[in-house]
Amino acid sequence: MSDFGLYLHIPFCLKKCPYCSFYSLEGRMDLVERYVQAINTQLRFCAEAYRNHLRPMTSIFFGGGTPTLLPAAALSRLLSKCLERFSCADEAEISIEVNPATVDRSDLAVLRQAGFNRLSIGVQSLQDAELRQLGRPHTVADAVDTVRWARTAGFENINLDLMYGLSGQGIQTWKTTLEHALELQPTHLSIYELTIEAGTPFARMEEQGTLFLPDEDTVLLMLEETQQLLMQAGLQRYEISNYAQPGYQCRHNINYWQNGEYLGLGAGAVAFFNKTRFTAIANAEQFCARLEKGQEVWMEKEKLDREAAFRETVIMGLRMTAGVSLAALTDHFDLNAESYYSDTLHRLIRQGMVRIVQGRLQLTAQGFLLANTVMAELV
């Protein structure tokens, strides 16, 4: 039986970061109690209504926003509510995102105790100047403490989020950051190139010409350095932005890239099962109000036709270095990718963008750099 994930969204943040376009709320801690209540209602409702579509959870992920703005005890209660309502596979991966300076030693112990077995820490940078530039309300020391405390609390599987391509960042500073990160011995690294999202303060700065991002050559070099350094450290790239020690790939996220099924709880969260993608209203207040009134929270339900779902599965799968299994595609959609894409696929192969290795369609190294261009041909 394939995987089934559970995502729980906590949309609160201390302070909105100037590059972030996620749905999150700054300084609305007054809403927290009501929101937790609403999630409990939603849990109950989903467990009941979707009984026939759910399977034992193979992964659970508490993400945000900043989940750790909720007291550790509250998060623990939420998790135990989830575990009560839904059955859980043995050795399920249970992750939570934490931001440095929002948790202390004892909070982490409480979380571990509650059953979380994977931490994803929003480190972003290991240079204080960069953290300030990114508007992050924590320091390098905070991040390092968080990792240390996590270990003592019994977390073995730890991911760090890092960003490159930052304003004023050179190859050397980036390397220093990476080396420092490796010294912390994470099992997993998520390494994102800074992307300027429309509507964010960074987008406005870019427009006004006050954001000085490194040029394309530098960014490409940073990526190359990253892959090399991490490879030497035993962390393999397994997705465009994700690296892990063997056996520590994030099961929850892999399920997304395989276009697997999952339930999403909370404002703005997305669920996907029974061939349908559900999107919850991205407004915490209305989310609560609807649940209080016993109304649906799904604002959008999307059901793709077979071919569109097939193409979506292909492009999502290509994000991973392993690519997509052609046999699995045929099994699932009764479509043969090679004949379906025929000329386009052959041209992409000729152009050195994709390849078929042992029955799997994969991006080449070149294809990874131009993933969007390739996917726009296959979508």
Added chain:
Amino acid sequence: MKNIRNFSVIAHIDHGKSTLSDRMIQLCGGVTDREFKDQLLDNMDIERERGITIKSQTICLPFTAADGQEYALNLVDTPGHVDFSYEVSRALAACEGALLLIDAAQGVEAQTLANLYLAMENDLEIIPVINKIDLPAAEPDKVAEEIEEDLGLDGEVIRKCSAKTGVGVQEILETIVTHLPPPEGDPDKPLEALIFDASYDPYRGTVISVRIINGTLKPGEQILFMHNKTEYRVEEVGQFYLTRTPQKSLSAGQVGYIIAGVKNVADTKPGDTITHKDAPCPAPLPGFQEVQQVVFSSIYPISTDEYEDLATALEKLKLNDAALTFQKDTSAALGFGFRCGFLGLLHLEVVQERLEREFDIPLILTVPSVRYQITLQDDTELTVENPSHFPDPGAIARIEEPFIKATILIPERYMGVVMTLCMERRGENTNYHYPMPGRIEFTCELPLAEVIYDFYDKLKSVTQGYGSFDYELIDYRPSDLVKLDILVNSEKVDALSQLTHRDRSRERGLKACESLKEEIPRQMFKIAIQAAIGGNIVARTNVAALRKDVTAKCYGGDISRKRKLLEKQKAGKKRMKTVGNVEIPQSAFLSVLKSEQ
């Protein structure tokens, strides 16, 4: 007749012509507030957006003057661009007077003068109007001085107003009554009606705008179009109020419309004279010219399955735009399309925009060309306005190209730059004189091909907007013409070929390469762009390969959005033309036509 005034409003762009017209219409009670839509007279979307009037529009304003009498004030709005200067002159010929509108903050500008000249050629009485006196920067007294001193107009007649607030507009209407002469003419003489415009009504066919010079016209009468030599029976005559209002007759001095079962607008010619079939006037009215297409370009639908739609759309446009011509054309790169003839570049742009906007057909246009006369070695003669019909250079004995006489009006200080511009464009026989202190009227004979390209834009830019320009075709002269081809990754893109003078070919080639480089998005591989004459590469450049195009984050909540973005990217690709393996966007084709600004 003594209670009729026919007039036009002429102005430099943005000095407030449309606003003033609207205000006058409102004051005369021509419109209820509900109907009032800003800038009533410019009723095509494009006109409103660009602030250019493309087709003439007429409206009759009933006005009770201070003398207690009822007047009919016929406002004839005119197109405002040199492509349409013949149409403007016909519209002005329908009037006795004009309001010369000048912005109180800007003062006299190029088009003020050009328009004033046109009005004077038509013997119009002028009322100078200083507009926008509500502006803080308004200097009405200084502008009044310019009007008296530089334009030599009567200071007594000057009126000041704010079209925006309405101040002074009533007084302008009074002045139209007191200062402009009523039309002359004899309702009992043989009919002489001047056609100055025509528009298409899906139910009634062509609605012809006319000024009756002499005689009287009634429904049921047989009429003759003197130049076209066609006859029709009049179904309806009337005047333009807010809507067409039928009348029992139209007679000398009046401006109105005729409906006479004329199927196509193209069957009427602006400037033609309408008379009675049985009692014709002795001769047509002076000033008639055949409309001439001087710019030719091929239009292709981006998506080849929209060819039929394009054909239908062109037919429809033609109904209302007699000056547009078209016939089938094909291109190896672009498939089936139409070779179209236009009055000028603006006309071309207007047609293109209307096709895209009103008919929703994304298009590609080829580089505009003029019409060349070619004599082959064996003495056969042919005309060529399409690069793909250009004969083998070895077989050509002689090529001639159309020349124009350009008349350019500029403040004295721009003489040097304008002279340089004309010389760069292969100008000959330059001449100048001073029509008024500080102003130069500069004339020059130029190849039309050099003018349609981007001359007007260039002129405006080197004269900071103060240069006005008008032209007439004069003759054909020998030319050393070559065909310039564009190659993208070594494949010739026939739709980008152009005919150009040998001396200008390298520059054109360079410019085309540069424009394409700007517009063709980076792709997976390097793209070579070359310009060639025969086998000879005259310019080249490259579009570097795309090196990075990847979305860093994509988790469960992003999948849908991400997929839609990619689908959009894919749809965008569909809107591009694939030549060889290179995707060329529509904008790239257009960029080759545009001047560098």
